[in-house]
Amino acid sequence: xxxxxxxxxxxxxxxxxxxxxxxxxxxxxxxxxxxxxxxxxxxxxxxxxxxxxxxxxxxxxxxxxxxxxxxxxxxxxxxxxxxxxxxxxxxxxxxxxxxxxxxxxxxxxxxxxxxxxxxxxxxxxxxxxxxxxxxxxxxxxxxxxxxxxxxxxxxxxxxxxxxxxxxxxxxxxxxxxxxxxxxxxxxxxxxxxxxxxxxxxxxxxxxxxxxxxxxxxxxxxxxxxxxxxxxxxxxxxxxxxxxxxxxxxxxxxxxxxxxxxxxxxxxxxxxxxxxxxxxxxxxxxxxxxxxxxxxxx
Amino acid sequence: xxxxxxxxxxxxxxxxxxxxxxxxxxxxxxxxxxxxxxxxxxxxxxxxxxxxxxxxxxxxxxxxxxxxxxxxxxxxxxxxxxxxxxxxxxxxxxxxxxxxxxxxxxxxxxxxxxxxxxxxxxxxxxxxxxxxxxxxxxxxxxxxxxxxxxxxxxxxxxxxxxxxxxxxxxxxxxxxxxxxxxxxxxxxxxxxxxxxxxxxxxxxxxxxxxxxxxxxxxxxxxxxxxxxxxxxxxxxxxxxxxxxxxxxxxxxxxxxxxxxxxxxxxxxxxxxxxxxxxxxxxxxxxxxxxxxxxxxxxxxxxxx
Ligand SMILES: Cc1ncc(C[n+]2csc(CCOP(=O)(O)OP(=O)(O)O)c2C)c(N)n1
Ligand code: SF4
Ligand code: SF4
Ligand code: SF4
Numbered sequence: 038x039x040x041x042x043x044x045x046x047x048x049x050x051x052x053x054x055x056x057x058x059x060x061x062x063x064x065x066x067x068x069x070x071x072x073x074x075x076x077x078x079x080x081x082x083x084x085x086x087x088x089x090x091x092x093x094x095x096x097x098x099x100x101x102x103x104x105x106x107x108x109x110x111x112x113x114x115x116x117x118x119x120x121x122x123x124x125x126x127x128x129x130x131x132x133x134x135x136x137x138x139x140x141x142x143x144x145x146x147x148x149x150x151x152x153x154x155x156x157x158x159x160x161x162x163x164x165x166x167x168x169x170x171x172x173x174x175x176x177x178x179x180x181x182x183x184x185x186x187x188x189x190x191x192x193x194x195x196x197x198x199x200x201x202x203x204x205x206x207x208x209x210x211x212x213x214x215x216x217x218x219x220x221x222x223x224x225x226x227x228x229x230x231x232x233x234x235x236x237x238x239x240x241x242x243x244x245x246x247x248x249x250x251x252x253x254x255x256x257x258x259x260x261x262x263x264x265x266x267x268x269x270x271x272x273x274x275x276x277x278x279x280x281x282x283x284x285x286x287x288x289x290x291x292x293x294x295x296x297x298x299x300x301x302x303x304x305x306x307x308x309x310x311x312x313x314x315x316x317x318x319x320x321x322x323x324x325x326x327x328x329x330x331x332x333x334x
Numbered sequence: 335x336x337x338x339x340x341x342x343x344x345x346x347x348x349x350x351x352x353x354x355x356x357x358x359x360x361x362x363x364x365x366x367x368x369x370x371x372x373x374x375x376x377x378x379x380x381x382x383x384x385x386x387x388x389x390x391x392x393x394x395x396x397x398x399x400x401x402x403x404x405x406x407x408x409x410x411x412x413x414x415x416x417x418x419x420x421x422x423x424x425x426x427x428x429x430x431x432x433x434x435x436x437x438x439x440x441x442x443x444x445x446x447x448x449x450x451x452x453x454x455x456x457x458x459x460x461x462x463x464x465x466x467x468x469x470x471x472x473x474x475x476x477x478x479x480x481x482x483x484x485x486x487x488x489x490x491x492x493x494x495x496x497x498x499x500x501x502x503x504x505x506x507x508x509x510x511x512x513x514x515x516x517x518x519x520x521x522x523x524x525x526x527x528x529x530x531x532x533x534x535x536x537x538x539x540x541x542x543x544x545x546x547x548x549x550x551x552x553x554x555x556x557x558x559x560x561x562x563x564x565x566x567x568x569x570x571x572x573x574x575x576x577x578x579x580x581x582x583x584x585x586x587x588x589x590x591x592x593x594x595x596x597x598x599x600x601x602x603x604x605x606x607x608x609x610x611x612x613x614x615x616x617x618x619x620x621x622x623x624x625x626x627x628x629x630x631x632x633x634x635x636x637x638x
Contacts, residue, residue, distance in 0.1 A: 047354075048354070048548070078352070079352050079353055079354045079357075079382075079385075079386055079548075080354035080355060080548050081352075081354060081355055082352045235391050246390060247398075248390070248391050248393070258391035258392065258393075259391060259393055260393050260395060260396050260397065260398070261348050261393065261394070261395070261396040262391065262392050262393050263348050263350035263351050263387065263392050263393060263394035264348050264349060265350060266350035266351075266352065266392065267350065268349070268350060268351075268352070271355065286338075287338045287339055288338070288521075290338075291338045291341070291365065291521055292361060292518070292557075292558055293361070294353060294355075294356060294357050294358075294360035294361040294364065294557075295349045295351075295360070296345045296347070296348070296349045296364055297349060299343070300343055310349070312349075313349035313350060315355035315356075317355035317356035317547075317554040317555060317557070318356070318553075318554060318555030319356055319361075319554070319555050319557050319558055321555065322555040322556065322558070322559065323558050323559075331555075
């Protein structure tokens with residue numbers, strides 16, 4: 038049995054990718070299932086999806102803990118999530134990245150296929166949604182399913198969901214990515230650690246769960262503790278600020294949903310906090326003097 | 335009167351929350367908290383805001399918040415207020431931040447009861463026009479024709495078959511001390527309303543237009559553009575109800591057409607010319623009512 042774990046971001050369509058892969062596997066004569074990790078993740082937040090493929094009927098219904106393959110839709114997730122957790126050393130990883138295989142450190146030396154799926158998606162689809170392109174890289178890297186089957190799977194799942202024409206375009210994105218995928222071996226130097234969770238004992242658990250603001254060995258908890266969660270890696274585009282054009286009307290400062298724009302220098306100018314900016318583009322859109330421009334991050 | 339420039343730098347609603355990029359709810363709540371200040375207790379029912387900013391033990395609010403249920407925001411906030419009074423903490427603001435589903439539908443009886451008892455709280459209807467947290471289901475506040483997962487577009491129906499429920503009117507019918515609608519694209523107006531709500535006593539109601547790029551299938555950078563267009567097309571009027579009198583805070587100047595507003599949003603993509611006409615008819619009908627009240631008020635106060 039092959040088990041695949043997709044690491045994506047909410048809104049990137051990791052679940053659809055998992056389904057299209059299952060459909061491709063089915064066309065190759067496998068039994069296949071695909072399912073998401075159930076959570077409350079918003080667009081941009083790290084998410085998981087899974088595919089299982091086997092020549093026999095699949096009776097296993099749990100999450101995938103020991104994947105044969107991991108598919109990483111955004112290489113910045115490698116620093117956020119333990120993407121190689123439980124990964125079978127004789128398996129492979131597929132990564133959307135501008136880096137070469139040798140520059141990818143997964144905490145283990147393992148076969149890795151890389152492709153700049155974001156550029157492929159922007160070229161072929163016009164939007165930075167990489168769930169179809171990455172499947173082309175999957176076919177190239179693993180050989181478990183052919184690129185033809187992947188194209189069929191995409192036409193099947195994407196076509197049914199977002200229209201025939203869009204399905205065709207997405208199949209094309211997979212083909213382009215297939216041709217551009219480079220396969221090599223990752224480095225294994227980094228220590229991959231899963232993020233610790235705050236697990237207080239019954240005695241420590243506050244009455245009514247009324248948690249004070251506290252520093253714990255898993256980081257901050259309680260009021261204001263969300264600052265721990267650096268959302269800057271969600272960006273595809275980033276604002277570039279031209280100080281000379283700015284008239285300090287403060288509209289961007291007011292409108293930023295993240296509070297990622299700061300008044301500095303005694304209120305004379307602005308600073309952008311890229312630890313948190315999600316690249317929504319509101320600031321650039323609303324700036325009356327066009328002092329902010331969005332560029333590919 | 336408070337201006338953008340007067341808002342404090344300190345974020346009482348911190349960064350790091352997990353709202354979608356361009357979320358209108360996060361944008362509004364962040365600024366609301368700046369106006370309300372540190373001495374505030376927040377009540378959150380189940381909604382997007384709770385899930386992106388208050389997933390225990392992580393918390394974006396630097397003030398205390400309480401979460402109990404989806405359907406009882408106004409009552410729970412009222413109870414917090416009464417408890418604070420007992421403790422002699424009369425100066426603390428109590429605010430409930432409920433979604434449109436949590437207000438127009440499931441929270442309505444609690445809301446109506448609390449308004450009738452004139453509970454001393456601020457109740458904010460964060461209006462993103464559908465149940466977003468659970469994946470875009472239609473609410474009473476979803477506009478006519480909008481696609482949602484429970485009002486699909488197909489042969490039998492083309493999106494929601496009913497018009498948006500007018501919760502502002504319902505609150506006016508309760509004769510609450512203060513009720514207003516606001517849009518973040520009109521910052522001075524919105525901040526004025528936040529401040530008024532903060533400084534008044536008794537039941538205060540705010541309905542805020544909060545763009546949801548994800549649920550409306552709109553580009554994230556258009557959040558404010560849409561909030562501007564909604565007011566300019568007359569589909570979301572800026573109103574204030576105070577001392578029994580209705581005020582129109584902004585008269586649409588027709589800077590945008592309804593067609594432009596609908597076009598940016600995927601949820602309206604399937605609109606036929608007839609559906610556009612139907613929305614126009616509805617807008618005209620509501621403005622006629624608003625003007626009738628305005629004129630009537632003039633006649634009555636002139637005759638006194
Ligand atoms: C009694 C009850 N029914 C259903 C739910 C599931 N639920 C949680 S949030 C939510 C939707 C909230 O929608 P809305 O109030 O419009 O707020 P939004 O998420 O759109 O901001 C639902 C249905 C619940 N928590 N409790
Ligand atoms: S792009 Fe969006 S998140 Fe980033 S600074 Fe501008 S408004 Fe804030
Ligand atoms: S909106 Fe533009 S002009 Fe105004 S403060 Fe921001 S960058 Fe400066
Ligand atoms: S679904 Fe809509 S309301 Fe919810 S976090 Fe995303 S943009 Fe905001």
